[in-house]
Amino acid sequence: MKQILNLVMSLFLIAIAIPAHAEQWSKTYSISGKPDLRVDTSDANIRVDTWNQNTIEATVVSAGYKIGEGGLQIDQHQNGDAVEISVRYPHHGMLFDIGNHRVDINIHMPHEGKVDLQTGDGKIEISNFKGEMNMRSGDGSQNIERVDGKLHANTGDGRISADGRFDELELKTGDGQVDARAGSGSSVIGEWRVETGDGNVNLEVPGNLAADVALHTGDGHIDLDLPMMTEGKVKENEIHGKLNGGGNPMTVHTGDGSIHLRKS
DSSP: OHHHHHHHHHHHHHHHHSOOOEEEEEEEEEOSSSOEEEEEESSOEEEEEEOSSSEEEEEEEEESSOBSTTSBEEEEEEETTEEEEEEEOOOOOOSOOOSOOEEEEEEEEOSEEEEEEEEEESOEEEESOEEEEEEEEEEOOEEEEEEEEEEEEEESSSOEEEEEEEEEEEEEESSSOEEEEEOTTOOOSSOEEEEEEESOEEEEEOTTOOEEEEEEESSSOEEEESOOEEOSOOBTTEEEEEETTOOSEEEEEEEESOEEEEEO
């Protein structure tokens, strides 16, 4: 038994000592109008930024997995301005599958359009994009910077940070903090909803934003730094009211965390 344990430890030390070999795949797609991009992966990080070219450039960098038969599988398809990319991990069922494994999907694309990003276990980043954004991760943080339009972001476990001008806003995390700043020109078209199961919510909105507001925390406090006409009895963990005469609903809900609503 001692010899087996020594062998296991030796193999482990070798695996973590040898740097993972990186492989790369890339493809460029020509776009004539506004792109509609979908990226779906079982376990990888996704990063999207923009440029002034009528193309989508997708690059997959894999450390620890080869790309191709028996390794990382990449399926891709283009139909007009719609591009779909799927990245799937190998399932070896080996006793020793340790070491530095990391897969990154990097996208450069036009500034305006639609994106749908989904990863099972990885982080998502997007910046300088205008349009409709749908993002889902099973376990991983999401970082959204300088965007404009409709944002729907959901993660099972991880922090969400969002900054931009929003018409629609939906941010949900099962376990993590939400930090969101809605810049000038944002408006509540349809419902805004921010939820966290376990974590604080820090939300900044323009001073002239009009909405019917509902704030609720299961175990935390509410910090309100905006003039709001409250409705009903004000409780420590629940506030209902109207911002600037009211409008469409804006709901903020935490299971275990405090809510901070301030002027941006």
